[in-house]
Amino acid sequence: MRRVAVTGWGVVSPFGEGVDPLMDAVNAGRSAVRAFAGRNDGPWPLRAAAWNDSYDPRAHFPLAQLNSLDRTTQLAVVAARAALAMAGRDGMPHAEACGIHVGTGMGSAGTLDSTYRTYYADNNTRLRPLTVPTVMTNASAAQIALETGFAGANLTYSCACASSAVAIGEAVRRIRHGDAQLMLAGGSEALVVPSVVYAWEALRTLADVDAAAPSASCRPFSLRRSGLVLGEGAAFLVLEDWDAACARGARPLAEICGYGSGSDSGHLTRPTVEGQARAMAAALRDAALAPAAIGYINAHGTGTQANDSTESAAIRQVFGDLADHLPVSSTKAVHGHLLGAAAALELLVTLCALQSGLAPPTAHLDEPDPACALDHVRGAARRLPDITHAMSNSFAFGGTTGVLIARRVA
Amino acid sequence: MDTLETLRGMIIDKFEVTADEVQPQATLETLGLDSLAVFDLIFDIESKFDIKVENDQVQISTVGDVVSLIDRLRKEQGKTG
Numbered sequence: 001m002r003r004v005a006v007t008g009w010g011v012v013s014p015f016g017e018g019v020d021p022l023m024d025a026v027n028a029g030r031s032a033v034r035a036f037a038g039r040n041d042g043p044w045p046l047r048a049a050a051w052n053d054s055y056d057p058r059a060h061f062p063l064a065q066l067n068s069l070d071r072t073t074q075l076a077v078v079a080a081r082a083a084l085a086m087a088g089r090d091g092m093p094h095a096e097a098c099g100i101h102v103g104t105g106m107g108s109a110g111t112l113d114s115t116y117r118t119y120y121a122d123n124n125t126r127l128r129p130l131t132v133p134t135v136m137t138n139a140s141a142a143q144i145a146l147e148t149g150f151a152g153a154n155l156t157y158s159c160a161c162a163s164s165a166v167a168i169g170e171a172v173r174r175i176r177h178g179d180a181q182l183m184l185a186g187g188s189e190a191l192v193v194p195s196v197v198y199a200w201e202a203l204r205t206l207a208d209v210d211a212a213a214p215s216a217s218c219r220p221f222s223l224r225r226s227g228l229v230l231g232e233g234a235a236f237l238v239l240e241d242w243d244a245a246c247a248r249g250a251r252p253l254a255e256i257c258g259y260g261s262g263s264d265s266g267h268l269t270r271p272t273v274e275g276q277a278r279a280m281a282a283a284l285r286d287a288a289l290a291p292a293a294i295g296y297i298n299a300h301g302t303g304t305q306a307n308d309s310t311e312s313a314a315i316r317q318v319f320g321d322l323a324d325h326l327p328v329s330s331t332k333a334v335h336g337h338l339l340g341a342a343a344a345l346e347l348l349v350t351l352c353a354l355q356s357g358l359a360p361p362t363a364h365l366d367e368p369d370p371a372c373a374l375d376h377v378r379g380a381a382r383r384l385p386d387i388t389h390a391m392s393n394s395f396a397f398g399g400t401t402g403v404l405i406a407r408r409v410a
Numbered sequence: 411m412d413t414l415e416t417l418r419g420m421i422i423d424k425f426e427v428t429a430d431e432v433q434p435q436a437t438l439e440t441l442g443l444d445s446l447a448v449f450d451l452i453f454d455i456e457s458k459f460d461i462k463v464e465n466d467q468v469q470i471s472t473v474g475d476v477v478s479l480i481d482r483l484r485k486e487q488g489k490t491g
Binding site for chain 2: 062063067128
């Protein structure tokens, strides 16, 4: 079976564009979460969120093109461009051998929000002509194809918080099976807009704003956790047939060697230990690895009561006593929950941890919940000089699970 | 301001072309507008000139065609003066 190399990556996160601002903050436990009383586009609940206000659309796109690009699509294109630039295009396979997989939870939420406002609030039936191609859930994949000319698979996966784990995992399979030589795979999400934030608020899943320290509002695995914090951004990886990548002179940065996905089939929003454990076990089987091979887990760790205790129990179920000395962290504490882009961004964090031998901490974890008894990396990043493999977990509302395992490249 | 000048300003602002490029004989295609961009421009023209452009009237090629269409519709729809 073909091996799958990562040869490039790109990201737009709440910390800005590029991997360095993201990893500097993640490793330092420095949070982009802020109290958010809203922008000038409608009433907002007072909530914490992690968003990027340094991003300048005009630095990346001509004015005319922005008419048809939701923020979600813009972030996707910018991250995908960066990933391709890193991988280099010399000797790239022919267009039909190159595909695009995108994960997104809610797609073009901002454009939909403003369109509905025009129709319902402004009582105006004159909607922008490009509304449909702008809000279609596959808009990001379509725009990336227009830019790259990639003529292979062009698919959008929407399974809530596991969307980009599945987008990447299925891209790995596509390469392994010889259906593609190169896949640009990742996710994008930009739903910090009034109607969406109110909808999350209504579900009683958003964290309370920590009045004394708003940046510490998201506290995964903590006794004091009160919910998740929404974030926005996009992350993309260039995945390639290992041998073909080497033959064209691309440098493998890591190998994606395991993927497991399934369904909790238990409840619309409440995760199950069994479902999460099945996905981790499936990823280990797929990678032909024993649990002891995993040296770090980037947890789903949303900061909700239900997820964190469930995920901790699932890790215990799969890893047994090994979990006593298996470093785990959730970086959502600092970049928020990017939903459809979460898995891609967190896999990128995981790959950087593998490459540097430095596991980032779970920030704001002064008081771990005894129900989440794991070997938490907290306070400071932890050196893991001998690490060979790491796991990234993503578990979605609706029950879809997605677990990816990466191998360090010496 | 006459129709051409108003339209020229709209096209310059929206599509980042120069005033010299927006001549009556220039085709919308050479200005970089594909069929979707034309729909988007027509949307703004309808607002700006307070007219309604029907689906069978959007087959326009040059800047001059657009000017003629606007002037004709303004007259037909009683929006002159």
